[in-house]
Amino acid sequence: MTQGNSEQEPITFVDNRKIDPETGEIREQAADNGAAAEPAPPAGNGAQQTETLADTIGGELAERTADLQRLTAEYANYRRRVERDRKAAVDAAKASVVTELLGVLDDLDRARAHGDLESGPLRSVADKLVAALQKQGLEEFGSEGEPFDPTLHEAVQHEGSGHDPVIGIVMRKGYRFGDRVLRHALVGVTDGVADLAETADRPTEEASDVDADTNDR
Template structure:
């Protein structure tokens, strides 16, 4: 007869714990994956922030470069404009000093002294050189009177359509600058003369008609 020990220790089956240990490993692996995903997400967010910062910095630097380029272009245009103005002023001053010489040549030409000879060649060369630099003369008989170009010292007629009747001194313009106004005498234009002639003829006709009626 076999004696049974009521206090015999229970038998533990290791197979019962295999599932539990496997579940614990899966949890650890899942936690590691979650941590890696979180780290990757943080890394992506950091990269996006860095990319936005670089883009903003690049846009600001591009704007600064464009502004500097525009300022430099304006500076170059201003310098070129000032340089041209300085050159034009110097030329105008030199040409202005030669207007008296041109007046003497005009008087000599009017007296027939420049019809031939070496002086004629010198005068022609001087006038040609000044015209190439931009000198333009104005003020000749028959031109419409312009108070911005001509200075009238004599008036004849009614003055409705004034034209230049006599030139006492030529005017000169250098580029857009008037170096000297022309001294002229002003008279009526062709239209005014024709109108005055027609009015005088009408008055004469009316006078003749009245005289015939009186007889």
């Protein structure tokens, strides 16, 4: 039995006490539960992840900025279109009202031609009405001596050859509101000064040719 006991492994004791019985100090442990501390990740991986995250954020920011710019441009175009449509509607309404008053202006022109607007309260009313309509944008056209324009004038009679037509007589004034022609002017067309001068010179030239032929004979 003594030989058998001598061949057994020796018994060892591990002192797990946290306080040293001799010194009374707390013992330091290398690691919790005997596990070794894990090594810290390499510094290069963290920098690469930060760079990738920055690229992702930068791309998303650029995309959101482009969307915002596109929405801003669309809204600006929408506001301009609405403002243009609103102005066109207002101008159309004004032109409609002014067109209804053209007959009144014709009556005032006839009264002025007969001398009925030389003095009195009617003259004041006529002047205020014309001034108010002109302030809104009404313009009259068509007067004697102006070049004939078929887009503005309607010729009801014509005298002369018609090479340089001008307005000879105005039978009814024309009116426009901004760029819109409300009514064409009724006019009589005649030849311009250049055509009249050319016509006047022709007999003199023909007489000179006749005299030259006579002298040659």
